[in-house]
Amino acid sequence: MSDTVGTDDEVESVSAETADAARKLAADAERVVVKAGTNTLTDDESNLDVEKVAKLVDDVNDLLERDREVLLVSSGAVGAGKGRVDYPNDTVEESQALSTVGQSQLMAEYSDSFDRYDRTVAQILLTENDLEDTERFTNFTNTVETLLEWDVVPIINENDAVATEEIRIGDNDMLSSSVAIGVGADLLVTLTDVGGVYTANPKEDDAAERIEVVGNNYAEVQQLVDRSSSATFGGIQTKVHGAREVSEHEIPAIIAKSTEPDVLEQIVTGKPVGTLFVPTNGETDE
Numbered sequence: 107m108s109d110t111v112g113t114d115d116e117v118e119s120v121s122a123e124t125a126d127a128a129r130k131l132a133a134d135a136e137r138v139v140v141k142a143g144t145n146t147l148t149d150d151e152s153n154l155d156v157e158k159v160a161k162l163v164d165d166v167n168d169l170l171e172r173d174r175e176v177l178l179v180s181s182g183a184v185g186a187g188k189g190r191v192d193y194p195n196d197t198v199e200e201s202q203a204l205s206t207v208g209q210s211q212l213m214a215e216y217s218d219s220f221d222r223y224d225r226t227v228a229q230i231l232l233t234e235n236d237l238e239d240t241e242r243f244t245n246f247t248n249t250v251e252t253l254l255e256w257d258v259v260p261i262i263n264e265n266d267a268v269a270t271e272e273i274r275i276g277d278n279d280m281l282s283s284s285v286a287i288g289v290g291a292d293l294l295v296t297l298t299d300v301g302g303v304y305t306a307n308p309k310e311d312d313a314a315e316r317i318e319v320v321g322n323n324y325a326e327v328q329q330l331v332d333r334s335s336s337a338t339f340g341g342i343q344t345k346v347h348g349a350r351e352v353s354e355h356e357i358p359a360i361i362a363k364s365t366e367p368d369v370l371e372q373i374v375t376g377k378p379v380g381t382l383f384v385p386t387n388g389e390t391d392e
């Protein structure tokens with residue numbers, strides 16, 4: 107392994123020692139929150155992609171086989187709904203209604219797919235209120251603990267049907283980060299269609315290079331990301347933000363490519379996958 111990890115003059119490298127220690131923490135994680143984005147689960151026509159779901163379930167099962175606890179934060183409800191209903195206007199109200207169509211499709215698919223491993227899943231739908239209200243939050247964590255004790259896989263999404271502007275968490279990048287912190291996870295893995303954080307938008311720029319580790323170089327990485335991507339809903343910016351928030355709670359976070367073979371197994375066997383956010387106390391000097 108090279109002595110430093112960093113890819114671009116503009117981004118300072120994180121020391122190999124810091125990176126290795128964080129990678130080991132990630133590999134040893136007992137409780138893992140895995141966030142899967144819509145692209146990870148649906149095809150170009152917004153239909154639920156059975157093979158993509160199966161690939162994700164295979165990856166999650168790899169962790170379960172290794173006696174890790176997994177909470178899955180899954181998007182894809184609105185996307186899956188779009189594949190089933192003609193929606194003329196693309197309004198907020200329609201997205202909310204689409205989510206209710208898609209959420210049941212999504213859970214049916216997860217249920218079937220996890221059945222291949224004789225595993226049971228549970229659906230939890232949350233809004234911001236549920237995370238901020240102490241009693242609701244305690245109920246949520248108690249439910250999660252019970253499900254994990256039963257070896258049931260909790261699958262969490264925002265309750266889009268009732269989430270108005272005031273009570274929206276916003277996107278599942280932030281939801282997964284709040285869940286990871288709230289349930290005391292040891293690792294957050296955000297699976298996406300790009301392989302991590304890049305020095306430029308990899309979909310538009312062939313010279314874009316992956317940043318392997320984010321730590322004391324966070325401010326520079328943040329600037330790069332702000333420059334290279336538009337502030338689209340659920341884009342790389344919110345993933346970086348969510349990962350940073352988690353890492354400031356001493357939890358390592360990794361943004362990785364969902365199509366990478368055995369992506370979760372690679373992470374828990376200490377392989378350098380995607381972009382790793384090292385746990386930090388929030389200060390810029392480590």
Ligand code: GLU
Nearest residue numbers: 181182183184277278340
């Ligand atoms: N809750 C939305 C859905 O299931 C996704 C939100 C997001 O992707 O961040 O479609």
